[in-house]
Amino acid sequence: MAAFAHDDNSVVVVIGSGAGGGTLANELCQRGVDVVVLEAGGHESIASFVNDEVAAFKQLGWLDHRTSSGSWRIAKDFPNLPAMICKTVGGSTAHWAGVSLRLREHELSARSIYGDIDGANMLDWPLSIGELAAFYDRAEEKMGVTRTHDIPGLPGNNNFKVFYNAAKQVGYRSANTGRMAINSRPRSGRAACQQLGFCMQGCKMGAKWSTLYTEIPAAQATGRLDLRESCHATRIEHDNSGKVTGVIYFDANGEEQRQLARIVCVAGNAIETPRLLLLSESSKYPDGLANSSGEVGQNYQRHTSGSVFATFDEPVHMYRGTSMAGIVTEESGHHPGRGFAGGYQLQSIGFGLALTAGFINPGGWGRSTTRAIDEYANMAGLWIVGEDMPRTSNRVTLNTNEKDQWGIPVANVHYDDHANDIAMRAHGYRQGRAMYEAIGAKNVFEAPPFPSSHNMGTCRMSERPLFGVVNKWGQSHDIANLFISDGSQFTTSGAGNPTLTIVALAIRQAEWIGLEMNRRSI
Amino acid sequence: MATRRDFLRASGTLSGVLWLSSSAISSLAPSRSWALELGVFNDLQSRTLLQLTRHIFPHDTLDDAVYAFVVKDLDTASAGDQAVAKLLSDGVTELHSGGDWLTLSTAQQFASVEKIAGGAFFEKIRSTAVVSLYNNELAFAHFGYEGSSFEKGGYLNRGFNDITWLPDPPPEASPSPELN
Ligand SMILES: Cc1cc2nc3c(=O)[nH]c(=O)nc-3n(C[C@H](O)[C@H](O)[C@H](O)COP(=O)(O)OP(=O)(O)OC[C@H]3O[C@@H](n4cnc5c(N)ncnc54)[C@H](O)[C@@H]3O)c2cc1C
């Protein structure tokens, strides 16, 4: 493992070690680039993960202060937890469930295909499916995604069995155990899934891909990675020419440090990334770094979601086995006849008792809430994951009235559901209910969205600098040596879980940065 | 663990005897009597908070021993934070302002809970209970959740796909587990 000097200005500094940052760091190291990763969280391991929903949340979750506003239910149900994000080496790839989907052609050209939508700030990605395909291939290979590269699918658990039969009854033909970055057999030195049922608490088998025990050790093995954990970046600095020169951070002892850099790549997930750019404002960049378009923090997307839980006369034990175990894709196309643009996926989801109690009716009490929990053992569940609309007013801003433990303004996340989101969610609830009722559900519960696990769009990619923050390589339009390397880059959200795309973009970005460094253009 | 061999009835203790119907729970407990030591609450406060929690998250067959975990966690929070201690003790006093609230009928009690719903006192109890009531071994046993599974080898060979009341999906949809 390398240790670079604070005044070594030849290194690339990557902020965040999750799906985007962890992958980017490894890909750069493999290309011979020296990298410093600043990660705010500490270092857990497969051995230290715990099979306890509450303890794992405390161990891995981002618990620094945040606020929320807007008409979305989250602002009422979870005002200080707008998003579920991890603060740990490996980032949210510790918590994630492994569903790995590609964006499709119509999603990359949402503006051209859906047309302009009132109250939405639609834009096409500056990328085609053809430009992405090879990188998706490499991402799937790297992550060991089932049902790609001749990797067999996972066996379905009880929750999937219910999901499959319910889907079939209403005429869906696509239900299967999906493309998952979870080993269905041992691969790449990692074990196969033992169906523990704690995918979202850190996989104690290491069967699920996480940068914690794949990308990061691979990068360390090159001798080119200096991983600094418990190091929280607070400001990116620049010189008179406007180029970024380094990063200020608090180290594990709470002391302020400055790391110089040739290039800075920000991958703090789509809330912290714009926060850091906004915090780095200066006389040259009074609205924050890379913000000449004003779009830093805007177009925050989190997927239209909601879940449907159903109880039956017979047991289900939805907590046994992979937390997310199956998918139905029929509703994922763009069919405006349904009354909304874009589409959604239906995915089976199972929680333990504590998360079920917390999420089935947040803020609820009394018999309407406990009735569901009384039937926990006989409960099945699914999740709606749909495209939501980029909106100027859905945005991450600095809340200057509230400070974090470093005395720095926290992020406020504002979100109002668009009419399109509301129509899509209602459709998803109807379909989910119909599925479960078709196989004899006793009670059906429509649960509102969870704190956002998918966070996107706050530094979006655009062809023209006027409409977004970064170009198709994730390089900021304004500052040549400043890159965005996480889901903040998403121009639109598509209907699929975002991580495979984040990883594919990071591989692609690393390749491009490597070439440009050799050409000395950056 | 809440259960203890000796049955304490000092002040600063919340105690009870497991219901005969709590079979899932009693299999985990060394004896039928249980007691929790409390640092802050007196007897009236702890019994009131327990009964309030029963109204907020009513599970008729769930033993008081499990609700007692919520009281214990509220007590711990009170010990660490004077504002919380005041919120809870003022809330209990207010409930009893018209006489002994615990002697009211269930319906009368419920009506008064509806009145305080959404307020800070109620919310403190509700938000504590939604975690404390459900994330413990006794609740797991009662509701049929099996908790930590890693040390038991997961569910691969312990029923992850064992339900028989629905047909098995075809192998294209759900391949059989690979032997590894
Ligand atoms: C419960 C759950 C289930 C999920 N399931 C799926 C799924 O099935 N499929 C899917 O595609 N996606 C899923 N996701 C989403 C997935 O985890 C994220 O899309 C992905 O991890 C985002 O990658 P990222 O690099 O943007 O951020 P992260 O992986 O969150 O990494 C960001 C890292 O940056 C660090 N950081 C932030 N700010 C700073 C700072 N100022 N200084 C230093 N470090 C900083 C954070 O501590 C964190 O470690 C799930 C998420 C959750 C929470």
Ligand code: SF4
């Ligand atoms: S179900 Fe599989 S992927 Fe999930 S935690 Fe268990 S072993 Fe890991």
